[in-house]
Amino acid sequence: xxxxxxxxxxxxxxxxxxxxxxxxxxxxxxxxxxxxxxxxxxxxxxxxxxxxxxxxxxxxxxxxxxxxxxxxxxxxxxxxxxxxxxxxxxxxxxxxxxxxxxxxxxxxxxxxxxxxxxxxxxxxxxxxxxxxxxxxxxxxxxxxxxx
Numbered sequence: 001x002x003x004x005x006x007x008x009x010x011x012x013x014x015x016x017x018x019x020x021x022x023x024x025x026x027x028x029x030x031x032x033x034x035x036x037x038x039x040x041x042x043x044x045x046x047x048x049x050x051x052x053x054x055x056x057x058x059x060x061x062x063x064x065x066x067x068x069x070x071x072x073x074x075x076x077x078x079x080x081x082x083x084x085x086x087x088x089x090x091x092x093x094x095x096x097x098x099x100x101x102x103x104x105x106x107x108x109x110x111x112x113x114x115x116x117x118x119x120x121x122x123x124x125x126x127x128x129x130x131x132x133x134x135x136x137x138x139x140x141x142x143x144x145x146x147x
Contacts, residue, residue, distance in 0.1 A: 042131030044074035048124060051139055054111070063113040064141045070124055072106035072133060077126035082112050087138060089121035114141045 047070065054065035070080075081097040102108055110124060119140045125132055 040130040043133040046133040046135040083123040085121040087119040
């Protein structure tokens, strides 16, 4: 229980009572406590605004590369993680995380490689020390072309 204090500068007094099931005794504890709360804005929203296939020469066509242009609102992220899953977003195929440096405005390009043609669910997560935000998209990769 918390008891109000008559001194406005002191912290609340805490008194707790615990039952001892073995002997039926009560333990009384008295004391003061204090705490602080820090409110942080965090990353509020992430959007994938563009997906672009990177054209490669025939000799480099083993993996299809796609650039994802990502924006966010709120605080600036310090890392980005990309999870590539099946089209239902249920079975994860790969996950890549990288530290990033974003200055002034949250606008970044994330480049990812796809080993084979197909339709994929992409989850891009931006994070910092206090928050994370996620954007998802479906992408079709057709051996060097993406839509």
